[in-house]
Amino acid sequence: MQAPHLSRVLVVGASAAGLTTAEALRRKGHTGPITVLGDEPHAPYDRPPLSKQVLSGAWEPERAALRTREALSELEAEFVLGDPAVALDTATRTVRTRSGRELTADTVVIATGVHARALPGQSELAGVHTLRTLDHALALRADLLAAQRLVVVGEGVLGSEIASTARTLGLDVTLAGPLAAPMALQVGPLVSGVLACLHTERGVRLRLGDGVIGLTGHRGRVTGVRLATDEVLPADVVAVSIGAVPATQWLEGSGLDLDNGVVCDSRCRAAEGIYAVGDVARWHHEGLGRLIRLENRTNATEQAMAVAGAVLGDERPYTPVPYFWTDQYDAKLQVHGFVPSDAEAEIVEGDLTARRFVVRYQSAGRVTGVLGWNMPKQTRLRRQEIVDTIAAPTPTPTR
Structure with missing residues (x-):
């Protein structure tokens, strides 16, 4: 059996999650071949600036690139771009592309993201x-x-x-x-x-x-x-x-469990030697006790680092506190955790009318999320309340 650090890894998806997976593998000592397959002709770029800096014209398109050409070259990975995956043979871990190319690996990491509705x-x-x-x-x-x-x-x-x-x-x-x-x-x-x-x-x-x-x-x-x-x-x-739908059409007939994403265990493993990461992954969050799928930039990179560790034998439950942000006009909103539909919202810092505040969300007596409006430091400090909630056992309902 091939040693994990020498194995062939194929990452299907060349956006933030896919690129971070490859980079994390190298940082953690993987020396085997890495191939990154992407459906777009562009080298990996960042998506959050698209609706803001790129759309407004504040940035030239090239500025959205995640890495320079030199940095990608130093990664010593093969980038196959502009050739979407169309099928996966899970038994042989072989991916077929639209052009007819067949790529086989010891480990396949699915990072194909989502398609817009x-x-x-x-x-x-x-x-x-x-x-x-x-x-x-x-x-x-x-x-x-x-x-x-x-x-x-x-x-x-x-x-x-x-x-x-x-x-x-x-x-x-x-x-x-x-x-x-x-x-x-x-x-x-x-x-x-x-x-x-x-x-x-x-x-x-x-x-x-x-x-x-x-x-x-x-x-x-x-x-x-x-x-x-x-x-x-x-x-x-x-x-x-x-909204968006997970890009899993190419996996139909593969035998993987597809249900609002690629269904995975708590290690983000979909099958033996096959993992999913980023927007397309729906995995078991042990802290929450259920399957979740997250569409945000932070999860794409954090989950990629966890999957890279799992590929190399360091398997641990992936139990993040979800986080996303949005910039609109002069307002920066940062959200840690979840905001359930029944959540009670309470201003815990700042002033709503001044539009500088922190909101804490609670559901069934448990803190589920915090939101900051132009108060990044204070919001980050409140995040620990959610960490404590996820770490605590879910109370058993009483009759």
């Missing part, structure tokens, strides 16, 4: 965009620079960021979605209400609380967004941000 008929109309890749961001920016009216469909994190960026570019922006306020699902009614005020003050028109049922167009170009009320919101450009 689309509206019905979206592909038939020019001027309608999703934002997941660098090319998506550049295409949306080009359309925004030639437009006046943007409708953003989806009031979550990404949709709110796109709306914020577009307003800084001077567009007439409408944010539409079924929930009552921006990011209501992610931060609860208290903070989402403050976000609604912030967007309104900056000139974003909020059309929230009604679902979107489709698009309108003329001569092949989008002209508006139709709500469930049958009202049409006029638009020159539409950005669709209604």
Whole structure:
């Protein structure tokens, strides 16, 4: 049997999770061959800046690159880019690509991320965009620079960021979605209400609380967004941000358990010699006692480091405290932990009206999350309360 540090490793996915897996393997002493397979032609780049710095034009696209060419070369890994994986043979750990290439390894790490959801008929109309890749961001920016009216469909994190960026570019922006306020699902009614005020003050028109049922167009170009009320919101450009689905289509028929991601054990192992990492991984979190899947930049890198350790024989349960952030206008929101729908929100530091505060969320008497609005240090210190909750056993319900 091949020694772990000499084994062949194939990482399927060349974004943050995939690249970090390769880098962590090298740091931990792996000297065997590493291949990183990516579906895009670009070298690994960072996704969070796409909806902000790249979309606004503050950054040239090259600045989003995760590493320089020299750093990638020093990694001594083979990068196979622009050739998506289409099938996996779990018995031989062989991945087949769209071009017909076959790559076999001792260990396969799946890091294929997610695909953006689309509206019905979206592909038939020019001027309608999703934002997941660098090319998506550049295409949306080009359309925004030639437009006046943007409708953003989806009031979550990404949709709110796109709306914020577009307003800084001077567009007439409408944010539409079924929930009552921006990011209501992610931060609860208290903070989402403050976000609604912030967007309104900056000139974003909020059309929230009604679902979107489709698009309108003329001569092949989008002209508006139709709500469930049958009202049409006029638009020159539409950005669709209604969630994402794990990129697991290529794994159908592989024998892996696919259910809202690649289902894994607490070590992020999907099968013998096969692991999943990042947005595509749904693993058993021992601290929470259930399967979870996280779509955020921090998890992509932390989970990748854990998987690299597991590949080399250092298997430990992966039990992170989830964390994400978002920048909108002059507001930086940082969220540690979870915000359940039934969570009680309490201001524990700062002032809501001054828009500098920390919120603690509790559910069933347990701290589940903390959120900071322009208070990064104080928020980070409060994170320990969530660590303590995850480490403590879940109380047994009494009859």
